[in-house]
Amino acid sequence: MQSPTSTNNSSETWNVYGIELQSRFFIGSALYPSPHIMQQAIKASKAEVITLSLRRQSPDQKGGEKFWDYIKDLGCHLLPNTAGCHSPQEAITIAQMSREIFQTDWIKLEVIGDDYNLQPDPFGLLEATEALIKDGFKVFPYSTDDLVLCQRLQDLGCEVIMPWGSPIGTGKGLMNPYALTTIRERLPDVNLLVDAGIGKPSDACQAMELGFDGILLNTAVAEAVDPVIMANAFANAINAGRAAYKSGIMPPRQTAKPSTPTVGTPFWHQQ
């Protein structure tokens, strides 16, 4: 699919299931004040991957077609989700419907385990992942930050894993940077994105500084006072975090260490 003209200065690309991407920002299409602002924000984000979904709709409601008209002109890769699914079977059926409608075998797999914190159901997630990969899907699992679960997802064939930072829509950022860092260190070869809970650009930058490959978010942009400016802020923060990670961040130390050279310090005399 033709990528939108990206003015991303970082020429570095990354490979996601065989597709070379420049942007490390996957953006959602929900919750915007209007379809027009959604379009503008997606363009400002320079994202090349958009998430979307399927819902029941009666024949007299034309929302689906209108929404689709706004999305299809953006020229981005589509990442349909299985949001709202509570069982592997529901997720598998929605994935199959999405593949036919959106003509993509990418699926953002969500199997919800709890209706209050919307956390993934790890057991249902593994079951659905296995079935979908066997059926030819390229699975982007919304996961918890549990190392063993992420390892199993990779073992099943996931080339992308998306642990949460904090519950969907809370904007609480990274609740457990230690767990995310551990996943990054122990699973060096898989593409890792933080999905869910990112609230502000510094959260996204932090995740990228930990070595994550990308960020997936929706609420933090859509519910900003000005989503278009916020989308661009996130794009810059993600790029900054990536550059910082690649440049090699200094390790923190306990004791102070002067930055100004001490040799030749004036007014000092041998006692």
Place this chain on the structure above:
Amino acid sequence: MKRESIFRNLLSIMKVSINNSIKELDNPISVLKALESLGYKNTTMLGVAVNQVFIPKDQWVNTYLQENDQVDILNPISGG
């Protein structure tokens, strides 16, 4: 002859759940005909599942609904 056709008509109606609301449809009826009779004109961006099983478009014409089937008719919407 009139009573027979009424009787046949009575027999040929069935109740099916469409997106969680009960509808009366002819029986037999294919998924394709059901969509048409329910008023879905542009089916390009539509997906159908019957009893939570996905029905590909190329099987709409020869997949027949049964009494009390649960049909989900979905199309695109925004998502995070």
